[in-house]
Amino acid sequence: TDLFELKLQSLKETAAAYIHIVVKSGVKATMHEHILNKDFTGVIIDIALEEHAEVTYIADQRHEKNQFVIALRRAFVGKEAKMKWIDIAIGASIANSSIYTILEQPRSVGETYGLFYGRETQFHDITHTTIHVAEHTESNLKTHGVLEDMSKTIYRSLIDIREHAFNAVGHQKEETLLLSKSAQISSVPDLEIANNEVSCSHGVSTTNVDDESLFYFQSRGMDTETAKQAMLQGHLGSIVDMIENEALRADIISDIIRQT
Template structure:
């Protein structure tokens, strides 16, 4: 029943190029306890390529609560592979945020397995790729028991020659009635050379559920830019406002002002105006 309001923080900092780094984190929140954990991965860009592999396991026991935030800002020399998997017990609650900004290549696999009745998983993601960055996200929401809920929203922006791939799976076991699952991936493409591919999937084994998914890839509308320019806002600033507005619904769902401020600054820097 212990409740820890201040976040635990872990930092992985790469200071040497041309090497491989492997990390494994296990976070267990016992029954009726509550915790908040922040993971940060970062480095400067170096000349030699570096390989990183991280595994994060989140175990949320019955009636426990966990908030988990991961911020990845590796240098452009890094090839990054990350797996985050969580298991939730009865009446457990997980609220997670995945932020992907750095590396040359990133492959993220992120999933929640709801193994207890009335478990709730909220999974948010923000990514912004530029230059020749390549981000690949795969998510899964596994509903094994009835009366479980998952809510996933991943938003990404791409500019220059960047590319992203998203694939998501909602799977509902036979007998997991009254499941409520939502999956949304939205992408904003800011240049002709950038590309985003998105593939949502449903696997439903029960007949009394509410499961929805959606995926969009869009560009900044000329009409929106014209409207802002007609109000005296320069074109570059107008595009910046549109990108900030695109991410705002996810940022507003983050309960920590410090992380909100960091993301606002990082997004502004990526837009480049």
């Protein structure tokens, strides 16, 4: 599928926007969103997927250090349609990103893959939620993060299975790598289940990189910075690899390396 560019830019330093996208029945599309404002941006993006539509939406949040961004993105998924989010959170002084996927019709699918990388005093507030309304719906939430210096992230994830969403399947997993003793992660996974005919799982893990871990790499000829880059790329790589566009994938990887 072609890559559709959605670049959000205002002539003013601050901006707010609402965007509504309808994806017609049977259409397959990949969208790349990039917010270019310099100061404060608030945006709401709604996507409605009709029957059998498939959308991959890349929320490319590689912001300047002084940016303050609040973004709410929602998908309303029709019968046998599939919504795939790739949420890239790098940069910004403060970034608040919320993604909601509402599986409204039978056999609809929602996938949310997230990546966050915090440095210095950056703060990310991330929410990933999937709501199962109809029967035979499926969801998967997977996020990997790396924090160093004095950066902080709050990550909230929720799978909400409603009363009539029989035979729903939902999974969530979040993994964070801490490269500094001063970095902080607060993970809040949650399940809300209103019927018994479901299959669900959730998990969270946090790994602290200690001197022993660095020594393993240093004993193989790597200096400290190269060792950190190797661990960072290894941890975030599985999420970046979800991006099928080779040029965009390479650009994000090089940007991550540049900031280490």
